[in-house]
Amino acid sequence: MDIIQDLRIRSIEPLSSPREMEEKCPVSAEEAERIASFRRTVNAIIKGDDDRLLAVIGPCSIHDTVAALDYARRLKKLADSVSDVFFIVMRTYFEKPRTALGWKGLIIDPDMDDSGNIEKGLMIARRLLVDITDIGLPVGCEVLDPIVPQYTDELMSWSSIGARTTESQTHRSLASGLSVAVGFKNSTSGDLTPAVNAAKAAANPASFIGVGRDGKLAIFHSAGNDATHLILRGGDQGPNYYEDDVEEATKMMKAAGLKPSILVDCSHQNSHKDFSRQKRVLRSVIDQVRWGEKGIRGFMLESNIEEGSQKIPQNPADLRYGVSVTDGCIGWEETERIIKNAAVLVREAREQGGKVDIL
Numbered sequence: 001m002d003i004i005q006d007l008r009i010r011s012i013e014p015l016s017s018p019r020e021m022e023e024k025c026p027v028s029a030e031e032a033e034r035i036a037s038f039r040r041t042v043n044a045i046i047k048g049d050d051d052r053l054l055a056v057i058g059p060c061s062i063h064d065t066v067a068a069l070d071y072a073r074r075l076k077k078l079a080d081s082v083s084d085v086f087f088i089v090m091r092t093y094f095e096k097p098r099t100a101l102g103w104k105g106l107i108i109d110p111d112m113d114d115s116g117n118i119e120k121g122l123m124i125a126r127r128l129l130v131d132i133t134d135i136g137l138p139v140g141c142e143v144l145d146p147i148v149p150q151y152t153d154e155l156m157s158w159s160s161i162g163a164r165t166t167e168s169q170t171h172r173s174l175a176s177g178l179s180v181a182v183g184f185k186n187s188t189s190g191d192l193t194p195a196v197n198a199a200k201a202a203a204n205p206a207s208f209i210g211v212g213r214d215g216k217l218a219i220f221h222s223a224g225n226d227a228t229h230l231i232l233r234g235g236d237q238g239p240n241y242y243e244d245d246v247e248e249a250t251k252m253m254k255a256a257g258l259k260p261s262i263l264v265d266c267s268h269q270n271s272h273k274d275f276s277r278q279k280r281v282l283r284s285v286i287d288q289v290r291w292g293e294k295g296i297r298g299f300m301l302e303s304n305i306e307e308g309s310q311k312i313p314q315n316p317a318d319l320r321y322g323v324s325v326t327d328g329c330i331g332w333e334e335t336e337r338i339i340k341n342a343a344v345l346v347r348e349a350r351e352q353g354g355k356v357d358i359l
Contacts, residue, residue, distance in 0.1 A: 015119055017215030018150040025126045027154055031133050038138035038157035039180055041087055043227045046181045046261050046297055050087070053289065053346070054263065054298030056140050056158065057335065058091030060309075060327040062106055065128045067322045068092070071305055071332070072132045078336055079137065082343040085350075089158050090137045091300070094125045095144035096326055097164045103312055103325060107148060112316045112325075122151050129155040143182075146174050147211050156180045160231060163187050163268075167194045174210075175202035177222030183231040183263050190235015190269070192249055199228040200256045229261035229297060234269025241270050241281050243288060250295035260295040267302040267327060275302060275309075275328035279338045286342045290349040301339075307331035 006012070016024075027035070044050035057075060062068045072090055079088035096105040103109060110121035129152060132139050138157035143149055144165065149156075159178055163185040165171045175182040175198070182202060184195040204224045212218040230249055232240045239245075241264045250260040264270065266281035278301055285299050305322025312325050319325070322332075330338075 013119075015215075016122075017213065018211070019213040019215070021123060021126060021151055022213070025123065025130060027130065031130065032154070034133060034136070035138070035155065035157060038089075042089065042138065042158050042181050045087060046227045046229050048259070048261070048297070052083075052085055052087050053296070054158070055086040055088045055339070056091050056160075056263070056298065056300040057088055057303050057339070058301075059093070059304045060091075060267075060302045060324045060329055061093045061096050061103075062128070063103075063112065063325050064319070064321070065124060065131075067305060068128055069131055069135075070322070072135050072137055074305075074332055074336075076135050076137050078339060082339060085343050085346040086339070087298075088137070089140045090132060091302070092125075092129060092132065092139040093142050094121070095142060095148065097142075097144055097162050105144075107145075112312055122148070126151060126155070143171065143174065143178070146170055149174065149178060150211055150213065153179055159183070160185065161198065163233060166198045169201075170208070172198050172201040173206040173208040173222070175228065176204065176206040176224050177208075177220055178225060181227035181229065182225055183229045185231040185233050185265065186235060186240065188235060190237045190240055192230070192232075192240075192252055195230050196249075196252045196256050196258070199230060199253070199258055202228045203258065228258070229263060231263045231265050231300065232270070233265035233267070234271075236269070239270045239272070239281070241266075241284055243293070246288060246293060246295055253295075261297045262295045263298045263300060264296065265300045267300065273327070275307065275330050278302065278330055279334070282338055282342060286345050290345060301335065302327055302329045303332070303335040304329035305332050307334065 045054045094105050094107040107121035107125050129139050140158035141156050142160045159180050160183045161171050166184045184198040186192045186195045202225045206222050210220045234240050253260045264285045266278040270281050271277040304324050309324040309328040
């Protein structure tokens with residue numbers, strides 16, 4: 001009899017269940033309470049019940065846990081200094097969607113050698129999320145593989161669905177059941193319609209197949225996610241963070257029966273893929289908020305210890321410390337400077353005209 005299954009599979013390896021990894025790297029009662037508090041704050045900002053801005057800041061991708069913790073400690077101090085106007089969530093992205101080929105992230109390829117040691121990658125990611133939470137920072141992840149959240153969901157305080165997967169029914173259903181607020185990015189073309197449709201779909205109940213904590217296949221019935229929002233990241237036709245763009249996104253959300261809630265991604269096409277231009281985008285975002293724009297709930301910045309990016313060398317030991325291996329990032333000094341300056345501008349607007357209305 002001819003073999004007709006798994007014809008293109010080279011090998012199949014066992015993987016620890018989510019529960020088994022939880023037992024090896026548990027979340028303490030204190031950590032759980034802290035995460036629950038982080039989530040309440042994020043949700044309140046997204047819904048307009050907290051007038052601070054959500055600031056998702058951090059590396060384009062994480063490949064070095066030592067550098068990531070170094071960055072997290074710096075970010076925690078910065079977060080404390082601007083907590084009256086911004087609620088900072090550390091961007092902790094472990095999966096990287098690729099247009100064609102390239103490094104797929106720490107979870108899929110932790111050794112950066114195409115060995116695909118996913119078991120190792122999942123454990124490293126989970127431990128890092130626990131360590132950052134212990135520092136006192138909330139974390140946010142992009143959800144790419146639909147099974148991975150079972151290993152990380154209880155540690156996240158915010159999440160996003162990327163431009164390449166926003167149209168995926170699988171990800172919309174998954175987002176409807178995630179325990180955290182979910183932002184949908186507009187498509188790479190710049191079209192907002194898929195993201196608006198995704199936010200509406202994820203806000204409603206869904207049924208889908210997934211993997212339970214015990215590692216067994218299961219049918220999930222979600223209640224719908226009440227904290228979905230849009231992320232404007234620009235597109236093939238150029239940036240989409242200007243006032244007219246935000247107004248259009250707001251109108252589209254209202255027409256779909258959604259309460260307008262928008263984050264502006266200062267990177268990607270909004271910065272013309274030039275990391276040094278992120279400060280220009282942030283300046284525009286803050287100006288719009290100062291003038292009372294009601295749809296903007298926050299922003300995203302790609303930032304690292306050192307600016308720029310680097311290619312992955314043949315020997316990963318030769319990587320430069322604190323430098324991105326994917327998109328270019330602004331360095332720490334620049335990050336600290338522009339965030340503190342932005343906080344001053346928001347405070348001044350409140351002092352001059354009372355509380356800035358972003359609800």
